[in-house]
Each structure stands twice: as structure tokens, then as C-alpha cells.
Amino acid sequence: MNTLSIDLRTSLRAAVAVAMASGVVHLLSLQRAYWAIMVAVVVLAETWGSSIQKAVQRVAATTAGCIVGWGVQRLAGSAQWVQVGLLLVCIFLAIYFRGYSYSWMMFWITIYVVFLFSLLHEWSVKIALLRLEDTIIGGLVAIAATFIVPPARANQLRTDLADLWRCSQAQLASALAAIVPLDAGEKEVEACRDNLYSSVETLRAHAAVAPYENILRPLAVRRIRVMVEQTEALGRHALLLAELVRFGSPHRLRPLGPELTAAARAALSATHQLASESPADCEAEVRRACDALEKRAGELERSGEIDATELLFICSVAFHLVRVSACVARIVAMRRQLPANAEIPAAREAVVSG
Amino acid sequence: MLVNDPGFVRVRHATRTIVSVAISLVCLHPLGNPLLALFGAFATAAFMQANSGVTIRQRMLVMSAMGAGTSLLVFAGGFCHGHRVAAEIFLIVAAAICFWARHYVPDRNLFTLYAFVLAVLAETDSGPWPQPLWIGLVVLSGLPIAFVVYFYIWPPSFPRRFAIAVRSFLTLTARHMNGIVTSLERRRRWPNNEKDVASLRATLAATDTLTARMKGAAVGQAADRVVRLMRRVVVCFELLEESVEAASQRELNDLARAVAAIENAFREARASFLTGPPATEPRASASGQVAELDPESLRDTVAQDFKSIPDHARDARAAAALIEAGLLAARLQELRVKIAIALRDPAFNEAR
Numbered sequence: 269m270n271t272l273s274i275d276l277r278t279s280l281r282a283a284v285a286v287a288m289a290s291g292v293v294h295l296l297s298l299q300r301a302y303w304a305i306m307v308a309v310v311v312l313a314e315t316w317g318s319s320i321q322k323a324v325q326r327v328a329a330t331t332a333g334c335i336v337g338w339g340v341q342r343l344a345g346s347a348q349w350v351q352v353g354l355l356l357v358c359i360f361l362a363i364y365f366r367g368y369s370y371s372w373m374m375f376w377i378t379i380y381v382v383f384l385f386s387l388l389h390e391w392s393v394k395i396a397l398l399r400l401e402d403t404i405i406g407g408l409v410a411i412a413a414t415f416i417v418p419p420a421r422a423n424q425l426r427t428d429l430a431d432l433w434r435c436s437q438a439q440l441a442s443a444l445a446a447i448v449p450l451d452a453g454e455k456e457v458e459a460c461r462d463n464l465y466s467s468v469e470t471l472r473a474h475a476a477v478a479p480y481e482n483i484l485r486p487l488a489v490r491r492i493r494v495m496v497e498q499t500e501a502l503g504r505h506a507l508l509l510a511e512l513v514r515f516g517s518p519h520r521l522r523p524l525g526p527e528l529t530a531a532a533r534a535a536l537s538a539t540h541q542l543a544s545e546s547p548a549d550c551e552a553e554v555r556r557a558c559d560a561l562e563k564r565a566g567e568l569e570r571s572g573e574i575d576a577t578e579l580l581f582i583c584s585v586a587f588h589l590v591r592v593s594a595c596v597a598r599i600v601a602m603r604r605q606l607p608a609n610a611e612i613p614a615a616r617e618a619v620v621s622g
Numbered sequence: 623m624l625v626n627d628p629g630f631v632r633v634r635h636a637t638r639t640i641v642s643v644a645i646s647l648v649c650l651h652p653l654g655n656p657l658l659a660l661f662g663a664f665a666t667a668a669f670m671q672a673n674s675g676v677t678i679r680q681r682m683l684v685m686s687a688m689g690a691g692t693s694l695l696v697f698a699g700g701f702c703h704g705h706r707v708a709a710e711i712f713l714i715v716a717a718a719i720c721f722w723a724r725h726y727v728p729d730r731n732l733f734t735l736y737a738f739v740l741a742v743l744a745e746t747d748s749g750p751w752p753q754p755l756w757i758g759l760v761v762l763s764g765l766p767i768a769f770v771v772y773f774y775i776w777p778p779s780f781p782r783r784f785a786i787a788v789r790s791f792l793t794l795t796a797r798h799m800n801g802i803v804t805s806l807e808r809r810r811r812w813p814n815n816e817k818d819v820a821s822l823r824a825t826l827a828a829t830d831t832l833t834a835r836m837k838g839a840a841v842g843q844a845a846d847r848v849v850r851l852m853r854r855v856v857v858c859f860e861l862l863e864e865s866v867e868a869a870s871q872r873e874l875n876d877l878a879r880a881v882a883a884i885e886n887a888f889r890e891a892r893a894s895f896l897t898g899p900p901a902t903e904p905r906a907s908a909s910g911q912v913a914e915l916d917p918e919s920l921r922d923t924v925a926q927d928f929k930s931i932p933d934h935a936r937d938a939r940a941a942a943a944l945i946e947a948g949l950l951a952a953r954l955q956e957l958r959v960k961i962a963i964a965l966r967d968p969a970f971n972e973a974r
Contacts, residue, residue, distance in 0.1 A: 275725040282717040290710045302746045309717045310735050356640055359667060363636040366671065367831070368626065388656070465853050472823075508861045511949060515917060566935055576929040577921060583942040 307406025317481035323407035333378025629787030665764035689765030700754025873940030920948030
């Protein structure tokens with residue numbers, strides 16, 4: 269969906285939110301109708317999850333701001349210069365947190381409102397309760413408006429996860445191809461590597477909205493969180509293997525050829541389970557292959573056929589391959605337990621191209 | 623602040639906003655009408671946020687459009703005061719316009735919603751004619767104040783702020799490496815990375831937000847390169863977490879010489895993050911400059927120490943993890959050199 273249609277839909281949703289909020293405030297004869305109308309519009313966001321997240325944060329920050337603001341206002345007394353000074357401090361902090369934390373920005377804005385009303389000699393507990401009530405009504409209206417004019421489902425996490433799976437798989441294949449005879453698409457490795465670095469870092473940020481997108485499915489949220497953690501770990505192990513093989517000496521590893529190839533193939537076939545509609549359990553197979561590899565490396569080191577450097581290299585490779593397969597097994601298990609419409613990529617989206 | 627606002631961009635902008643709000647309050651005070659003064663101050667603060675765009679010209683255009691549009695909207699809102707149906711139709715249209723206007727904002731920032739908030743307040747608090755006109759005019763008065771403060775009195779320099787933010791990131795990285803060195807030295811234990819990595823991530827994210835303000839320009843490309851390298855630094859620390867944390871104290875005690883070598887490697891890497899990258903000539907420590915780390919010699923040191931332990935098989939995983947740590951220390955130093963090269967763009971040190 270392009271930005272034009274997103275903005276058109278959001279405009280329409282905002283208009284619907286105002287119409288609904290106006291109706292509600294007249295129906296309930298709210299004293300300060302404009303608060304509810306304002307909240308109904310400003311908490312609207314591009315996705316369903318972001319709108320709920322903003323509404324929840326706004327209500328929580330308003331509650332905290334009213335309580336703290338009331339306390340500070342009582343301590344500050346009625347001196348006008350103190351109140352003006354605190355007003356400016358609140359504006360400063362609200363601007364400081366703008367674009368960084370919506371909750372903190374709203375918290376300081378609420379304290380600002382407390383002092384504004386205090387300056388106008390209108391502040392009372394009743395005003396605080398009214399503001400809280402109107403904020404809740406506004407938030408509910410905004411959520412209702414997103415039902416009437418539904419926004420696009422957030423697909424950032426879905427895209428990120430699928431990208432990371434593909435890149436991890438390609439990165440792993442190319443890393444292993446440097447030490448054992450395997451086919452790996454060299455062309456996309458560098459791009460994938462760059463993508464892996466940035467995706468591993470940004471994935472968590474995009475996952476932050478997932479709990480709100482799946483707000484009615486708390487179990488799914490927990491499973492998605494595990495998937496995100498395991499996907500990050502998978503990417504990191506693939507990257508570390510890629511760094512390691514730069515210093516590996518394939519010719520010195522020749523005595524370990526069959527065991528190393530078996531372990532590499534088992535690990536690669538484990539990562540293919542990410543793209544499989546009916547994944548098999550490959551973790552045990554990778555463990556077995558890696559155990560055999562480490563055992564053989566130990567024997568060869570004792571007999572002097574390979575050096576301690578090679579033994580330690582093999583030890584690292586085996587450790588990361590086992591971890592990769594464990595991550596894949598966990599991801600596959602979580603995906604199997606998730607409902608089909610949860611915000612995660614399907615197996616076919618994780619197929620490596622080329 | 624070093625973590626969440628590494629270039630001090632937000633603290634400077636908040637201060638700039640407070641200055642312009644104070645100027646607005648002083649200018650409108652003689653009117654003797656607190657409501658008008660509040661409208662003027664709020665509008666000034668809102669216009670100060672309307673600064674999206676890459677070039678100064680673009681930012682000027684955005685702020686002017688926001689100022690003119692908001693004044694019109696506020697005037698219309700005030701005009702609708704007391705007419706229920708007109709007011710409701712106005713608010714519906716105003717909300718749609720404010721969201722739609724975002725389409726024309728370079729970074730799709732939602733500061734256009736401040737115009738809606740001001741319009742709602744005008745519709746609620748305005749009185750009979752000529753009050754709507756007065757409100758519209760005081761809101762418009764915020765534009766020249768914000769414009770002069772933002773573009774002429776205290777203009778922001780994003781490339782310069784970016785360079786400062788990167789330096790803050792490097793300082794934090796060095797501090798984190800210091801934690802690793804101290805922990806290995808005193809307790810023979812790998813420190814818990816999680817908190818430090820989280821703060822590095824936050825600093826990186828805050829620095830990354832500045833690149834959007836330079837997109838399209840040559841300096842923007844250099845900034846993008848720097849951010850990519852910074853990402854790699856963060857991931858290096860995460861990789862360390864994956865590999866070395868599992869090594870037990872007993873294993874690290876067995877591998878005392880290897881641990882000392884890795885500790886030293888991180889000390890060197892830390893020095894390069896604090897004082898600048900190592901000299902281009904390899905291993906230049908004799909001249910007093912930071913030495914360039916050699917991952918292969920680090921690996922060999924660990925391997926030799928490992929080999930010298932009689933029953934060494936049980937320490938294999940820990941030794942392998944130490945080799946990985948040495949490799950990553952060298953990688954971090956390499957990244958530091960690349961960051962220094964990318965930061966050589968003179969625009970990062972210019973005033974504007």
C-alpha cells in the first residue's frame with residue numbers, strides 16, 4: 269500500500285473519529301468535549317496496533333501526569349512565577365521527549381495542563397477526573413474508528429522475519445562453502461550480510477508493535493516474541509560463523525572432510541525447514557553430526573594430525589551449527605503453534621532465491 | 623542523555639523552543655489577554671516543530687506553510703464558535719485536512735496535528751467577532767518568532783550534531799570495553815553485556831534519526847555509511863554475548879594467558895575508540911600510537927595456552943570462545959578505522 273492511499277484512509281478515519289467523538293460527547297453531555305475530540309484524532313496511527321499502543325500510552329501517561337502534577341502543584345503553592353517556571357519546564361520536557369517517547373511526552377503535557385489550569389485558578393480534582401474520563405472516551409472512539417475504516421495490517425515484522433531467515437540461510441551457506449564443498453549463491457552474500465547486520469539490529473524495534481497487533485491473542489504474542497529472539501540469535505550465529513571462516517584453513521581441515529561436510533549439510537538442511545510447509549525435526553541430527561565432528565577432531569589432535577588451532581576452530585563451528593539448528597527448531601515449533609492470521613511470515617516466504 | 627540524545631539535538635531543540643515561547647509571551651503580554659498570549663505561545667512552540675526537510679529552503683517552506691495554514695484553520699475554527707453544526711462540520715474537515723497535509727511533509731511527520739489541536743481550542747474558547755480574527759493573528763505572530771529563532775538566531779547543524787553523536791557512541795563503546803577489561807582482570811569473568819548493548823543500541827537509534835535530515839546530500843551518504851558501521855559495532859558486542867558468556871570462571875582460570883591476551887586486545891581496541899584509530903602502519907605501538915590488533919596472532923596465543931594445559935579437551939569450548947572474542951576485538955578496531963575515515967567529510971565539522 270503506498271503512502272497516498274495510507275494518508276487518504278487515515279484522513280477518512282480521522283473524519284470518522286471526529287464525527288463519532290462529537291456524537292458521544294453530545295450523548296454523554298461531557299463538560300469539556302474538546303478533550304475527547306482531540307484525543308480521538310491524535311491517537312490515530314497508520315496501523316491498528318500503533319493506534320491501540322498510542323491510546324493505551326496516552327491514558328496511562330494522563331493518569332500518571334494528573335497524579336504527579338497534582339502533587340507538584342500542591343507543593344509548589346500559588347506563587348505565579350513558580351507556576352510559570354514549571355509550565356516552561358514541562359514544555360521543555362515535552363518537546364525533549366517528542367519523537368522519542370510518546371508516553372513521556374504526554375506525561376509532561378498533562379503536568380503542563382495541571383499548571384495551566386492552576387494559573388487560571390480552575391484546577392481541581394474534578395478537572396483531573398474529567399480529563400481522564402475524556403481521554404479514555406477519546407481513546408475508545410479512536411479504536412472504534414479503526415474498526416470502521418480499517419487500516420492496513422502491519423507487515424513490517426512479517427517482512428523483517430522472512431528477510432532475516434533468508435539472509436541467515438544464505439549467509440550460513442556461503443560461510444560453510446568456504447570450508448567444505450557446498451553450492452552457495454555468492455552473488456547475494458555481501459548484500460545479505462549488510463542486510464543481516466541492519467535487520468538483526470532493527471528487528472526488535474519492529475517487534476515492539478506486535479503485541480498490540482495481536483492484542484486479543486496473548487499466547488500468540490508470547491510465541492512471536494520467542495520467534496523474534498530466536499531469529500535474532502540465528503542471524504547472529506550465521507554472522508559469527510561468517511567471521512570465523514575468514515580465518516579457517518580449509519586445507520588443514522582436510523582430514524575432517526567427511527565429518528565436517530556431514531555437519532554442514534545437516535545444519536543447512538535444518539535451516540531449510542524454515543521454508544518447509546511440513547518441517548521435520550533436524551536438531552537431533554545436527555547435534556549428532558557435530559558431536560561426531562568434535563570427537564573426530566579431538567582424536568586427530570591427540571594423534572597430531574591437526575593442530576590445536578584447528579581443533580578450536582572446529583569446536584567453534586560445531587557450537588554455532590548446533591545453536592543454529594536449535595534456533596531453527598524453536599522458530600519452526602513456534603510457527604506451528606501460531607494461528608494462520610498472526611503477524612508472522614509463512615514458510616513459502618522464507619524460500620531462498622537462487 | 624549521552625545514550626538517548628547523543629548529539630544533544632533534542633535538548634538543544636527543546637531549549638530553542640522554550641526561548642521562542644518566552645519571546646512570544648513577552649511580545650504578547652502587553653495585549654493584557656492571557657488567552658491570546660497562550661494561543662500565541664502554543665502556536666510558536668508548534669511552528670518550531672514544523673522543521674521537516676533536508677535543505678534549509680525546504681525547512682523554511684514547511685514552517686511557513688504550517689504557520690499560514692494553521693492561522694487560517696484557527697481563524698475558521700474561532701469563526702465557527704457557537705454554531706454547533708458548523709463547528710462539527712469544521713472539525714471533521716479540519717481533522718481530515720491535517721492528516722492529509724502530512725502527505726506533503728518531507729518526512730511524513732505528524733506535527734500537522736498541532737494545527738488541529740489549535741483549531742479545536744479556538745473553536746471552543748473563541749468569543750464573538752473580532753475575537754476569531756485576534757486569535758488568528760496571534761497564532762500567525764508565532765511564525766516570524768519561530769522562523770527567526772530557528773533559522774537565524776540558533777540554527778541547527780545536523781552534520782555537526784551527527785559527528786558529536788558518533789563521538790558519544792564511540793565513548794560509550796570504549797566505556798563498555800573498559801567494563802570487559804576490568805571484569806576479565808579482576809574477576810576472571812566475562813561481564814554481562816545486556817545492559818551495555820541496550821544502551822549502544824539506543825545511542826545508535828538516536829544517531830540514525832539524524833541521517834534522515836541529511837538524506838540526498840553527499841554528507842548524508844557518508845552519515846549512512848557511518849551508521850552502517852556503528853550497527854556492526856553493536857552486533858559485534860551481541861556476538862560476544864553469544865559466544866563468551868557461557869565460558870565458566872574455572873575454564874577462564876585455566877586459560878590465564880589466553881585471557882590476558884584477550885584482555886590486552888580489548889585494552890588496545892578501547893584505546894583506539896578513545897583516542898582515534900591506530901596508525902596506518904601495522905603494529906605502531908612503539909611510536910606511542912595505538913597498536914593494530916592481529917586476529918591470527920591472538921588466535922595462536924590462545925591456541926598455545928590451550929595446548930599447554932595437560933587435560934585440555936575440557937577447556938576447548940572456552941578457548942574457542944576466547945578466539946572468537948579476539949577476532950571480534952580486532953573487528954571492532956577495524957570498524958573504528960572505517961568510522962574515522964567516513965567521518966573525514968568536512969561537512970561534519972562545518973558550522974552549518
